[in-house]
Amino acid sequence: MQEGSVQEAHVHAPPEGFVRKYIFSLDHKVIGKQYFALALVAVFTGMILSWLMRIHMVWPNAKIPLLEMFSKNGAPGGVVTPEYYLSLLTMHGTLMVFFVLTNAPFAAFGNYFLPIQIGAEDMAFPRFNMMSFWTTFAAWVVLMLTFFIPDGPPIAGWTEYAPLSAVGRDAGPGMQWGASLWGISIAIFCIASLLGALNFIATTLDLRARGMTLMRMPLCTWAWFITSCIALLAFAVLFPACILLILDRHAGTSFFIPSGLVISDRLQPHSGGSPLLWQHLFWFFGHPEVYIAILPSMGIVSHILINSMRKPLLSAKVVIYSMMSIGFLSYMVWGHHMFVSGMNPMSSLAFSFPTLTITIPATVLTLIWLGSLYGSNLQINSASLFALGFISMFVAGGVSGFFLAQPSIDIYLHATYFVVGHFHLVMGVASLFGVFAGTYFWFPKMTGRMMSESLGKLHFWITFVGAYGIFMPFHYLGLIGNVRRYQSFVDDFMTPYIGWHKFVTIAALITGVGQFIFLFNLIYSRFKGKVAPENPWSATSLEWTVPSPPPWNNFGGRHPIVYHDPYQYGVKGSKGDFVMQNSPEQAVPASGD
Amino acid sequence: MGKLLAIVLVAIAVLSAYPIVTHMFVLPEDISTHGYAIDSQIHDTMLEAGLSFVGAQIVLAAFVWSFTNRKEGSPLRSFPGGAKVAVMAAFVLVGTEVLALGVMGQKAWAEVYFTAPKPNAIQIQAQAEQFAYYFRYAGPDTKFGAIHPDKIDEGNQNYFGLDPANEVEARDDIVSGELVVPVNREVQLLMHAKDVGHSFYIRELRIQQDFVPGLDLSLHFTATKIGKYEIVCTQLCGLGHYNMKAYMNVMSEEDYEKWLTEQAGQ
Numbered sequence: 001m002q003e004g005s006v007q008e009a010h011v012h013a014p015p016e017g018f019v020r021k022y023i024f025s026l027d028h029k030v031i032g033k034q035y036f037a038l039a040l041v042a043v044f045t046g047m048i049l050s051w052l053m054r055i056h057m058v059w060p061n062a063k064i065p066l067l068e069m070f071s072k073n074g075a076p077g078g079v080v081t082p083e084y085y086l087s088l089l090t091m092h093g094t095l096m097v098f099f100v101l102t103n104a105p106f107a108a109f110g111n112y113f114l115p116i117q118i119g120a121e122d123m124a125f126p127r128f129n130m131m132s133f134w135t136t137f138a139a140w141v142v143l144m145l146t147f148f149i150p151d152g153p154p155i156a157g158w159t160e161y162a163p164l165s166a167v168g169r170d171a172g173p174g175m176q177w178g179a180s181l182w183g184i185s186i187a188i189f190c191i192a193s194l195l196g197a198l199n200f201i202a203t204t205l206d207l208r209a210r211g212m213t214l215m216r217m218p219l220c221t222w223a224w225f226i227t228s229c230i231a232l233l234a235f236a237v238l239f240p241a242c243i244l245l246i247l248d249r250h251a252g253t254s255f256f257i258p259s260g261l262v263i264s265d266r267l268q269p270h271s272g273g274s275p276l277l278w279q280h281l282f283w284f285f286g287h288p289e290v291y292i293a294i295l296p297s298m299g300i301v302s303h304i305l306i307n308s309m310r311k312p313l314l315s316a317k318v319v320i321y322s323m324m325s326i327g328f329l330s331y332m333v334w335g336h337h338m339f340v341s342g343m344n345p346m347s348s349l350a351f352s353f354p355t356l357t358i359t360i361p362a363t364v365l366t367l368i369w370l371g372s373l374y375g376s377n378l379q380i381n382s383a384s385l386f387a388l389g390f391i392s393m394f395v396a397g398g399v400s401g402f403f404l405a406q407p408s409i410d411i412y413l414h415a416t417y418f419v420v421g422h423f424h425l426v427m428g429v430a431s432l433f434g435v436f437a438g439t440y441f442w443f444p445k446m447t448g449r450m451m452s453e454s455l456g457k458l459h460f461w462i463t464f465v466g467a468y469g470i471f472m473p474f475h476y477l478g479l480i481g482n483v484r485r486y487q488s489f490v491d492d493f494m495t496p497y498i499g500w501h502k503f504v505t506i507a508a509l510i511t512g513v514g515q516f517i518f519l520f521n522l523i524y525s526r527f528k529g530k531v532a533p534e535n536p537w538s539a540t541s542l543e544w545t546v547p548s549p550p551p552w553n554n555f556g557g558r559h560p561i562v563y564h565d566p567y568q569y570g571v572k573g574s575k576g577d578f579v580m581q582n583s584p585e586q587a588v589p590a591s592g593d
Numbered sequence: 594m595g596k597l598l599a600i601v602l603v604a605i606a607v608l609s610a611y612p613i614v615t616h617m618f619v620l621p622e623d624i625s626t627h628g629y630a631i632d633s634q635i636h637d638t639m640l641e642a643g644l645s646f647v648g649a650q651i652v653l654a655a656f657v658w659s660f661t662n663r664k665e666g667s668p669l670r671s672f673p674g675g676a677k678v679a680v681m682a683a684f685v686l687v688g689t690e691v692l693a694l695g696v697m698g699q700k701a702w703a704e705v706y707f708t709a710p711k712p713n714a715i716q717i718q719a720q721a722e723q724f725a726y727y728f729r730y731a732g733p734d735t736k737f738g739a740i741h742p743d744k745i746d747e748g749n750q751n752y753f754g755l756d757p758a759n760e761v762e763a764r765d766d767i768v769s770g771e772l773v774v775p776v777n778r779e780v781q782l783l784m785h786a787k788d789v790g791h792s793f794y795i796r797e798l799r800i801q802q803d804f805v806p807g808l809d810l811s812l813h814f815t816a817t818k819i820g821k822y823e824i825v826c827t828q829l830c831g832l833g834h835y836n837m838k839a840y841m842n843v844m845s846e847e848d849y850e851k852w853l854t855e856q857a858g859q
Contacts, residue, residue, distance in 0.1 A: 083832035113665045145696050157829045163806055164789040172831045221835055258807020260742040263788040315676030342805040344704035356695045363687040367679035372655035375670025380594045380661050395649040399642035407700035408631050415827035460790045472609050476618040481796035483827050486835035
């Protein structure tokens with residue numbers, strides 16, 4: 001890697017003026033924080049929507065204060081209507097999947113730390129980077145608009161299955177402009193993600209410091225890199241899918257609508273389309289999206305665990321190859337969302353095997369994390385608690401995948417709460433645990449102040465126990481055949497189980513309140529937290545070689561040189577049991593084996 | 594705090610396994626000929642998934658318990674065998690077990706999807722619409738009248754858009770809001786969606802299949818026990834989705850014939 005030539009390509013002058021510094025900033029660190037802030041707003045919105053759903057489900061006549069002011073049609077008298085329940089469900093899913101699980105672990109932390117961890121001054125294309133955030137922001141604004149139009153948000157779920165999503169007004173409330181805005185928002189989001197993914201890939205490949213070979217990149221950088229490769233292919237398919245959906249809705253095309261449909265007593269003026277086409281395009285994106293959410297957290301958790309264990313993983317290479325295999329396999333499994341969709345039953349078998357196979361690299365990762373804990377010198381703090389919690393959640397959500405990967409079992413469990421429990425644990429909770437771990441770990445670097453450890457631990461206990469309390473019972477309810485996406489339980493056989501749903505609702509309320517502790521901790525520590533040193537965790541990678549917070553050009557004009565792989569822990573170094581990546585000193589193995 | 598985490602992990606493993614081990618949540622009674630294969634598949638998978646879950650949580654707990662707050666200067670140790678053991682274990686244990694489950698599970702799948710319905714199976718057409726199901730029997734001529742979407746008229750109960758004035762086949766078709774089937778006799782369901790995507794789910798029958806607009810799918814099953822069973826929609830189909838249901842009424846052969854005659858007489 002040549003110093004100078006490649007490095008100069010992206011150097012920009014220090015930002016001047018409020019707007020350039022904080023709003024339309026080209027600095028990857030500011031952009032990372034902007035993504036984080038947007039994800040934070042989205043996650044609290046999404047969480048409150050889930051509260052409303054849970055409350056409505058078990059106390060259907062509950063009057064929710066202020067809700068009528070927010071939506072007169074959706075909640076007359078503060079009571080959520082059945083159709084508004086579906087709006088809440090759609091918006092919860094969309095916000096969480098796109099604006100939280102894609103933004104927080106990948107775009108926010110990736111933007112902030114990928115360039116620093118590889119020793120670059122900024123992203124390869126800082127202007128693209130700024131654009132990708134503001135485009136994401138525009139997508140969020142368009143999505144949120146649906147709450148304020150008379151029609152309300154769409155009711156077709158975050159998967160927006162056609163033809164329900166494609167025929168417009170006849171499909172019900174929210175399906176006129178609400179669904180159009182949804183399609184526009186997601187199309188814009190795709191553009192933003194494509195720009196972001198390109199930038200991540202170019203930066204990783206081109207801007208690594210001298211000595212930073214690919215195999216010397218920290219595991220989270222690897223995870224962000226692999227994730228950006230996945231995102232590039234996945235969003236490139238969702239984007240045209242959204243365009244076709246919008247065309248079906250507004251230009252009279254029939255990509256997803258067959259002939260002869262009578263909806264709301266009106267024969268639809270379409271012919272020749274296929275609802276399954278939408279499902280294939282959507283899930284071709286949708287399944288890799290699961291890994292876009294979880295892979296960065298796998299990387300972040302590995303990075304933090306190594307630091308907390310004070311020793312490297314059993315094998316970083318195996319972790320990298322496992323993450324790559326997961327990324328690769330993630331493209332061959334989308335059909336497992338469609339086992340009972342009416343596609344050729346032979347295809348179900350073809351999609352079932354890669355799905356089962358993907359458990360192998362996932363198990364390898366889990367065993368590497370577990371095996372590495374053995375004989376370590378584990379330090380417990382908020383970050384490592386969440387990292388350990390991630391392993392527990394990843395296993396809990398992963399094993400239920402054994403069931404759903406099998407078409408024969410899916411006949412029974414498809415569209416039940418079993419599925420809801422499965423994907424919330426593995427894609428939602430586990431990847432958010434990665435985000436929480438990352439926040440506690442990197443907050444000192446990002447703000448120059450430490451977070452409160454006692455509040456962090458309190459947050460962990462509420463979230464860890466609470467998340468199990470919410471999502472474990474979902475699996476049991478799925479086993480008895482409790483169908484998802486119902487606003488209330490009209491089936492008699494469900495009566496004995498309403499108590500479980502009440503339990504889940506209460507667990508969700510408590511766990512949600514726990515998240516406000518996190519929010520408080522963030523804001524309080526940002527201003528009143530203990531001042532953070534440069535390297536509070538005695539860590540080794542390059543982000544800990546720069547001041548907290550780092551200057552606008554990261555390394556203050558220096559070009560770091562890398563001498564080691566990123567995890568020289570458990571050795572005798574001049575500063576303690578570790579050697580920094582940019583330190584020329586040779587690590588001496590510590591005594592013991 | 595490491596010890597506390599270890600205790601909580603074990604408690605979570607035990608509490609999570611408890612409702613399964615004590616059968617607090619059981620699958621509804623199986624009334625199909627193929628369901629046993631699905632049920633035994635669920636049972637075997639539960640065993641494997643449950644053991645993996647409990648095992649992993651306990652190992653995690655044990656390591657967290659043992660390796661936090663170690664005495665100053667305790668030497669670091671490596672897991673015996675290192676990464677090789679982890680990779681081998683994943684491939685051998687999980688890989689073969691999971692893939693074996695996958696292969697075994699194909700039997701149940703094949704019974705539902707790869708065997709043709711028997712020649713004497715009763716053909717019933719099912720139509721799903723926002724937010725109801727209608728079932729159509731071909732009548733004495735054993736032929737269904739064609740569906741004409743432009744003739745659908747819910748007000749006059751012409752749910753399928755039949756044209757009895759011009760088509761002989763349509764004149765004796767029987768339409769019912771309830772799926773009536775004889776016990777122990779195979780039924781072939783011809784699935785038609787009128788408006789948007791819906792689904793056909795009978796828990797006791799271990800059957801779930803989407804209705805896809807524009808795609809005429811078929812499904813076959815044999816109900817083995819007389820009784821009434823709920824049919825619910827599992828594909829989000831609009832504002833009344835939660836309320837979209839019908840019943841399958843499984844009757845003795847004689848009662849079924851009687852019911853058909855009654856319907857035809859109307």
